[in-house]
Amino acid sequence: MNSFLANMRWLCLSSDNLGQDWFQKAQQIDFVLTEEGHDLSEESTYLLFSETPEKILNGEGHCLIARPVIGPKKIVKSPFSLLDWTAAPVWQQTLEGESLTDLLHAALKARENAVAASRTYAGPFSLRVSRKLNPALILSIEVIFHE
Numbered sequence: 001m002n003s004f005l006a007n008m009r010w011l012c013l014s015s016d017n018l019g020q021d022w023f024q025k026a027q028q029i030d031f032v033l034t035e036e037g038h039d040l041s042e043e044s045t046y047l048l049f050s051e052t053p054e055k056i057l058n059g060e061g062h063c064l065i066a067r068p069v070i071g072p073k074k075i076v077k078s079p080f081s082l083l084d085w086t087a088a089p090v091w092q093q094t095l096e097g098e099s100l101t102d103l104l105h106a107a108l109k110a111r112e113n114a115v116a117a118s119r120t121y122a123g124p125f126s127l128r129v130s131r132k133l134n135p136a137l138i139l140s141i142e143v144i145f146h147e
Contacts, residue, residue, distance in 0.1 A: 003092050008085040010046060010066035011038055018056060018063050019047045020100055025065035038071035047127040053108035091145045103127060107143040114145055121145040
């Protein structure tokens with residue numbers, strides 16, 4: 001689905017395993033939010049990949065684990081970093097899978113579908129993991145490709 005992703009600021013940590021450690025890294029970020037002068041702007045975790053899904057599946061590139069935050073502070077202590085996203089058009093699609101590898105394969109298929117729809121996208125892409133309680137914990141995962 002073609003849509004628009006609004007301005008956002010992420011508090012990030014580098015993944016040690018191309019996104020496999022996203023939950024642990026998100027917890028580390030949450031632990032220092034207040035200390036760093038930030039609050040969450042939404043209850044999602046972003047996996048920001050530096051390459052296409054195909055290259056990530058081949059072990060190339062890197063991944064940042066990011067939580068969307070609000071707050072005035074612009075400098076954070078290492079190993080954390082702040083990254084600002086400027087609003088831009090994106091292609092978003094809900095994914096299903098049991099593992100990160102399954103999700104990356106689904107993201108590869110979604111990218112192929114987007115390109116078949118005459119869209120051109122940059123190599124880097126993101127996964128957005130949204131957590132909801134309804135009454136049990138439900139994870140919703142979306143792939144986001146930006147032009």
